[in-house]
Amino acid sequence: MEAIFEGVRSQGATSKEIRLHDINMKGCxxxxxxxxxIGRCKQNDDLSPFLEEIKTADGIVMGCPIYMYRISGQMKLLVDRMYSLYANLPQGGYKSMVPAGKTYALVVSQGADNQELYQKSIRYLAGMTGSGLGMEEVGRIVHINSHDKPAEKNGEMLKNAFEIGQKMARNIPKNITVE
Ligand SMILES: Cc1cc2nc3c(=O)[nH]c(=O)nc-3n(C[C@H](O)[C@H](O)[C@H](O)COP(=O)(O)O)c2cc1C
Known part of the structure; x- marks a missing residue:
């Protein structure tokens, strides 16, 4: 995650990191x-301003460990609260309340060696928090956590992460006046 943020900052863009575990966040x-x-979650807690910021940020990066074969509990609370970012369509289905033109990236960390093992959960995370909201994916990292090769020593992965951050920042439209 930090390498992605470094990539973002290397292009002169800014980033903000929110650790779900460290904030007072309730479930839906x-x-x-x-x-x-539409587009507003009535639950009022530390997550509320960040849910709003998803609508104004140029992109989001979701980082999540695999716990007990699925996304972490903290991330599931966020996903449920993100229901407020989807509006029902009269003919069925949903419309994103997040303005178009944004990007997202995913970082997933797991203990098991097999990168394919949790693809269903990873697709779910991507769908609920990124593509379902109309954002374009710029990169996805599945990190296999091991004592031999911790994330901070995995040069190839860190380079990839840095480049994802660069790409996200470069995607931000220039010379746009926000009123
Ligand atoms: C409660 C718990 C459950 C976990 N369940 C799984 C699991 O089902 N599959 C797996 O591959 N790793 C599992 N792990 C390992 C974590 O996914 C792994 O340690 C993760 O890479 C930690 O990321 P972090 O270093 O960012 O905390 C589990 C770890 C914990 C603490």
């Missing part, structure tokens, strides 16, 4: 107020 309470007050 199922009030469905986001079905009528």
């Amino acid at each position: 309470m199922g009030c469905l107020s986001c079905r009528t007050e």
Whole structure:
């Protein structure tokens, strides 16, 4: 994650890191107020401003370990709260309330050697937090965590991560005035 942010900053763009474990974040309470007050989650906690920022940021990077064969519990809480970023369409299906033109990247860390093992969970994470919201994927890293090769010593992966960050920053449209 840090290497991606370095890549972003190397292009003069800025980044903000939010550690879900460190904030006071509640789960979706199922009030469905986001079905009528579209794009807004009624739950008011430390996550609220960051949910709003997803709509204004140029891109997002989702980082998540695999816990018990699935995405982590903290990430699932975020995914559930992201329901507020989807509006129901009258004919069925959903429309993203996130403006178009954004990008996303994924970083997943797992203990098992087999990179294919959790592809279903990884696709789910990508779909719910990125492509489903209309964002374009710029890169995806699946890191196999081991004592022999921790992330900080995996030069090839860090280079790849840095380049993903660069690509995300380069994708930001220039000379746009936001009113
Ligand atoms: C509670 C728990 C459950 C885990 N379950 C799995 C698992 O099902 N499959 C797997 O490959 N690794 C599993 N792991 C290993 C983590 O995915 C791995 O340590 C991860 O790379 C840690 O990332 P981090 O260094 O960013 O914390 C588990 C770790 C913990 C703590």
